[in-house]
Amino acid sequence: MAYPQSMFPYPVNPVGLQNCIYHFTYMWLRNGDNFWFFLTAVGESRAYGYRFFGGRWNQYSIGLREIRSYNCSPVPTLY
Numbered sequence: 001m002a003y004p005q006s007m008f009p010y011p012v013n014p015v016g017l018q019n020c021i022y023h024f025t026y027m028w029l030r031n032g033d034n035f036w037f038f039l040t041a042v043g044e045s046r047a048y049g050y051r052f053f054g055g056r057w058n059q060y061s062i063g064l065r066e067i068r069s070y071n072c073s074p075v076p077t078l079y
Contacts, residue, residue, distance in 0.1 A: 014064055018042045020072040025049075028068045037062070037070075 020039045028034045038057065039049040047067070051060035 014042060014044075017047060017064070017067075017070065020070065024073040026071045026073070027062065028070065029062070029066050030068045031066070 017039070021042065023039060025037045025039050026034065027037045036052040037047075037049055037060070038052075039047060041048040042064075045064055046061045047064060048061045049059075050057040052058075053060075
């Protein structure tokens with residue numbers, strides 16, 4: 001699944017990252033990796049959720065220092 005290039009990634013901010021809880025979020029890591037992530041919790045030093053990998057969603061956690069940037073996808077409404 002390709003990431004839409006028209007959306008601008010936000011710089012890492014743990015407080016801002018909490019606004020992405022229960023949203024599909026695209027993550028860019030400092031090691032060059034990037035992927036879709038469904039965020040479920042943000043701790044003091046880690047983000048927790050599910051990473052799309054190998055054709056399915058797997059439990060995953062990321063150190064906040066590892067995140068270069070991220071972008072939340074808005075939740076679609078029914079109206």
